[in-house]
Amino acid sequence: MLLLFWPMTRKNRDTVAVVGAGVVGLCTALELIRAGFKVSLFDREPPAKQTSFGNAGYLAAEYMEPLASPEHIFSALRLSFSDHSAFKVTPDHGLEFLPWAMRFIRQALPENVERNQLAMSRLNRSAIEAWKNMLGFANALDELQNSGFLKLWENPQHLHHAKSAQQAAQQWGFDPQLLSGEALFEQEPALAKNINHALYYPGALHLGDPHRTCLKLFDCFKQNGGNYQQLEIQAITPHRASVTVTAPGQQHTYDKLVVAAGAWSKQLLKQLAIKVPLEAERGYHLTLPNARGTLRHILSSSDRNVVLSPLDCGLRIVGFGEYANLKSKPINKRYLQLRRHLGKLIPNVDTEHPDIQTWMGNRPTLPDSLPVIDLHPGHAHIGLVFGHHHLGVTHAGVSAKMLRALMAEGKKGETWKPFKESPDAYSVARF
Template sequence: MSKGRVHVVGAGIVGLATAASLVQRGYEVTVIDREGPAAGASQGNAAAIAWTDVAPMASPGLWKQAIKWLADPLGPLTVRPAYALKILPWMLRFLAASNPERVARSTEALVDINSAVLPAWERLWRVSGTHNQVRRDGCLELLDTPASLENARKSWAEQRKHGIAVEELEAGAIRELEPDLSTRAIGGGLVPDWAQVDDPKILCLSLADWLKGQGVDFAVGEVDRLEPHDNGCGLILKSGERIEANRLVIACGAWSKHLAAQLGDRIPLDTERGYNITIPDPAVTVKRFIMLPGHGFVLSPLSTGLRVGGAVEFGGLHLPPNWKRVDAMVAKARLFYPGLKTEGGKRWMGFRPSLPDSLPVISPATHHGGVFYAFGHAHHGLTQAAVTGEMIADMIDGKAHAVDPAPFAADRF
């Protein structure tokens, strides 16, 4: 017997994973998206299941590095001048989240949710038949200066404290793993339990196809307004159409902020714009996920080519892309892979929905029963999607989940 219908706004990976958890619990589900499955950040991310990342972006020592990066307009971190005043309140919250006590709390919450990531994904991969789209070749972090190597060692020590394996490697051992590498790297670390998917867009479309086979309905339309009432919530689309939802999940990433605000939740969500290029024939072999923490980007081998991407640009949802950022990443990538070619590469820019304390909102709405939030995952939307979906389904079911939801509450701000 059906438990009734739940409407999910957002057909990115978090919305799809939430729909998957709900349909398995016996709910009827309708997914509404402004463009359709995998139209936003879920199609262009780096494909990592980065459950081993437990350090929040906000940290006491980050500001020294950030100031250095901000001096380079094409560096790993930049603020577009036209957006500087708008991002200032977010930055001040980020600074407040960087004190040691707040960082310790955020780290504890990340360890808690990320420890549930792989088991949740294993369940979803298995039931949806997408288990063959997963790779387990590990992640190789490369460092090219003594200072960056020393900083990495501190991060690895923190990961080991939480039971995450990291093997430090010398330069020669690194090149045995990645023969096409130059001699640029002086050291690195192998995180063997890291996982990634073949291609995030293909995974999303596969999940969407499976969901359709389970009876999930998909609708294309942009939700413009919410009108909550005693029996649920009215969704007013930009087309003028009205949809009545008894239970509603808002999971539309960077576009979630204004919907939550209409329900009285002023959540300090902003966007970290990320850039990449996916090269079908890069002329070099990259055998596993490569992270370059000193330079703020990654190289990710996909089934569709090599993806070179990353960086953080604060510029909101409306400013045009600055494609010179892709050129800058490619130039740096060639320091490590001199034979890298980019002919036929496809450039992309997307919006990571980010909160100052590096924790998503996975929570009931503060003031309206029957409405739930699942957004703000920043760099870890793909990573945390499956466990987020299970947490939301438990909330709707009125059950407790193994992950403590308190750090992810909408009213924490």
């Protein structure tokens, strides 16, 4: 009898190091603990202090548009010098960015858009269930808030955009309502009266405060025996059946390792002889604690390319997709642009309030708007989970489940069944 259980017990005693304690690393670390591994989580900072700190917290399961599409590229070119353009490249990054841009443009070919959209939709379809499961385990289901989502248009001539977005959403199984006039302002009284129409998704969810949610996941990780070390991992050395990590003045060896280092994963992967076209796509936010309670819904402005979120820590507006070197400083002008957009969308908010907080974070973005969820092709005891671009919060739970299956079972198995139409879409070898 004992012998029968031996392989399972052996596997479950394996030690794993997870590098990166953003939302993706935290969810992954928790899933691995649930699978019975002994997990050590590393981050050079306290948990969730980077990109997972200041996002909009929107679980955007309705979002089915890979960034690389002809519409996005034309709109970026058309608006390239306007405040309304979300797309930016910092001048010192232009040359480095070019090869990535070429790959990105190739992903906008119709057959690639179709394939990427399908793979994205499969993650979206499992995303909410995975979050409910994860937050249930962490006793934090109250982090999920059902506020509904309004996608806004100001220009009456863009009614056909809303109608075609509505049709596209219906094809993916959503049924957003087209609202205008009184019906719209009844839903969201704070809106500027020049907003002409909107698509309304009543079932949409967001996290009450994305940083707080991460801290609850972290508490759960520790309560379940997880070990946290605030260290910068400088080197990863794979061996035949183990991996050594090097931090300043110390080395530790584990049976397995996971790279979940967001936009910084590229450097770590170089040490593992893998090149990935991963860009840091910066986004900015303003959080207005004084305007908490102003909004009822998550809003996205199609004209201004910003998202507004009614978080417990305040009203948050986020925007921009700015490609830059990981070490370069935020551009202050972006905060002014966000203030301007906010004032135009929600006129009663004090956009000069002294308590307004500013923040910039690095989205880890690959050219096809899909993450990597895979094992290292040459070292099957190393897992890879990064590259979640604009949807890292949305896809963190489901990605963690998919990686857990690979790490625990060594194969895709039951967990990957919903992804069988896109078996290689998340592989690291696709580039």
